[in-house]
Amino acid sequence: MQDDSILTQEELDFLRSLQDNQKPDPLPVGLLLEGGKQAKELLARLAAHEQLTIEAHIDSQRITFPLHVIEDEFHALHLQLGTPTIVEQTSADRPWRLPLDPPVNLVDEHGEPSLIWLHAVSQSGMLVEVRGQPVPKRFSLWLPIPGRQPIALQGILARKAGEGLTAYRQSLRKTRHSERLRSFILEQHQQLHGHEAESR
Structure with a gap:
């Protein structure tokens, strides 16, 4: 029988571990996008044609989160974080x-x-x-x-x-x-x- 579930058990466990994490200021999975109409339209256009990302630089590593722009039923835009890639920043960058x-x-x-x-x-x-x-x-x-x-x-x-x-x-x-x-x-x-x- 084919498994039609969208997420594997491992992925569900990982998401639950993020929710159960009691550390202060846990990383949100989704962010409400604030700003003027022009800024929102520009971001939506960019997201339609290019990959949007957020980068963090920690201990000679670059952590890059892909961003997806989601519009809800009230036409509010949300940024949804994807699974990041981790790159070691040396003389030649390579995945961690x-x-x-x-x-x-x-x-x-x-x-x-x-x-x-x-x-x-x-x-x-x-x-x-x-x-x-x-x-x-x-x-x-x-x-x-x-x-x-x-x-x-x-x-x-x-x-x-x-x-x-x-x-x-x-x-x-x-x-x-x-x-x-x-x-x-x-x-x-x-x-x-x-x-x-x-x-x-």
Whole structure:
């Protein structure tokens, strides 16, 4: 039977965790747009033709939230925040990599362990360790997450990265799995940086 639900259980749990978060000033999911008629019309025109974003720069990282302009039944405009992307700002900007320590053994479609271990993952790439087999040019495996549905990962060989690791590009198109991966990376980023802030 086909699942017609719009959100996965993981996405629902993530949204509930945002609502249940007791930290002061939680980030709102939607914002009412105030301003004059001309400003609203300009913003609506821009949103129809371009991607609108809000950026934050924190600890040499750029966090970019996509914005969607929504008109309600009273013709009021609201800004709705999408899932952000996180980029490390170095000499060459790249998507932030979530380090996995210890590395995670990727599994096949049946949940059986593979010979590939994931050391770091971003929205656009992965650092993996291949054990006991030649380094494949491509792979399609799953990232197991305890208590949740696994996330599909599709890698295309990019280069040897040193220390026994190999870099792969993510070949996932914009799908439910790519959005679940983005949400997972964001969730882990919040946990890592929340712990860092608490320890200061």
